[in-house]
Amino acid sequence: MHSADALESSVLDVLDKQIVHALVSDARIAFAKLGAILGVSEQTVARRYRSLRQRGILHVSGQVNAVPLGHARWAIRLRTTPDKAVRLAESLARFPDLSWVTLLSTGSEVTCVSRPRSVERRDKLLLQTLPQASQVIGLTAHEVIHRFPLDEEWPHFSHLFTAAQLRELGSRSTPADAGPEAPVRLSAEDEAMLAILGRDGRAPYAQIAAEIDWTPTRVARRMAELVESRVLYFDLDFAVERMGYAVRAALWLRTRPADLAAVGAAIATHPETVFVAATTGPTNLMVSIMCRDTAHLYRYVTQRLGALDGIADVEVTPALRVFKQAQTLLDSDRISLAR
Structure with a gap:
């Protein structure tokens, strides 16, 4: 067995993976419903979920989509010097408007995603806070102008379900x-x-309801409204190294304008892809991928990307260390809740 496969098997068994997929499909699924679908008790599902959280393998969070609020997302690349890179990343991880804070393998570049909730917060971040930081010697901001929907959300455990079970879960x-x-x-x-x-x-x-002085019924109704309006969505953060994936990488691609939509849609079907979006800036397509090792990354770049027409250039930037995911900090290879 491949060493990465052995690691994954030692961390997640089949039931764990089924629970993970169910949470990816419906983050707030009732454990009683999920237990009925899987043929186990509600208590078993709850116990497994608590174990996954306590072991620092996953975290479920509600995320705010800034676009329906009238604001854009930004992918930001910050250049620094190797001796200041860790301190910069640690500082960025504490910003509530920033997520996916990553030190790249060059050792002198940090990337992050910004979802500012107002024009004032956007301008302060992009025009004052970041450019004026002593560790920053250069900055490039890419506005996300279109996100391509994925065929299936990572980590692709749907094959562990029957067709009937998948229909009950929804997608x-x-x-x-x-x-x-x-x-x-x-x-x-x-x-x-x-x-x-x-x-x-x-x-x-x-x-x-108790914390905001509403009734539970009103909370459920308003939450459903925010999900329907696309303001609220639910996401899962994973300790991916403990699941057998040693390489995370961001790809920065340039395509011909006429090929941008087709290339983005094709990349969205790749099992390695966790995010793909068209952006402004010197490159026009940003992709985040997960690979088991560097050999897997090489095969992805040369075979999957190499088979696509329309890509003029690609820059591959593996992550040296991820400091913050969508909502959580990473402590070595385990999730620790962001404060």
Whole structure:
């Protein structure tokens, strides 16, 4: 058995993987429903989920999609010097508007994703805070102008279910950039609820209701409205190294304008892909991938990407260390909740 496969098997068994896939499909699925689908007890599902969290393997969080609020996402590349790179990444990880803070393998570049919730916060971050930081010697900001929906969300465990089980679970699609015609306005109670869900995407309705002085029924109804309007979506952070994936990489591609949509859609079908979007800037396509090792990364670049027409250039930037994912900090190879 491949060493990475052996590692994955020692961490996640089949039931764990089925629970992971179910949470990817529906992050707030009732454990009683999931147990019935899988043929195990509600208590067994709850115990396994608690174990996955306590071992630092996964974390469920509610995420805010800034686009329906009238704001854009940005992928930011910051150049620094190797002696200051770790300190810069640690500082960026503490910013609430920033996610996916990553030190690249060059040792002198840090990338992150920004989802500012106002024009003022965007301008302060991009025009003042980051450029003026003593560790930063250069900055490139790529606005995300289109996100391509994935065929299946990573880590691709759907094959462990029967067709009937998958129908009962339903499917999750990549959060769309399109939203309501007019930007959604959030109340103070909405913001408080979103903050709670950011810490724990499975927080019970009753807990949220008690904290924001609403009824559980009202919380459930408003949460459903925010999901329907695309403002709220649920995401899972993983300790991917403990699942057998040693290489994360960002790819920065240039395509001919006429080929951009076709190339992005094709990459979205690749099992290694976890994110692909068209962007502004010197490159026009950003891709995040997961590979088991560097040999897998090489095969991906030469075979999967190499088979696509329309790619003029590609820069491969493996991650040396990930400091923060969507909502969680990483402590070595384990998830630790962001504060």
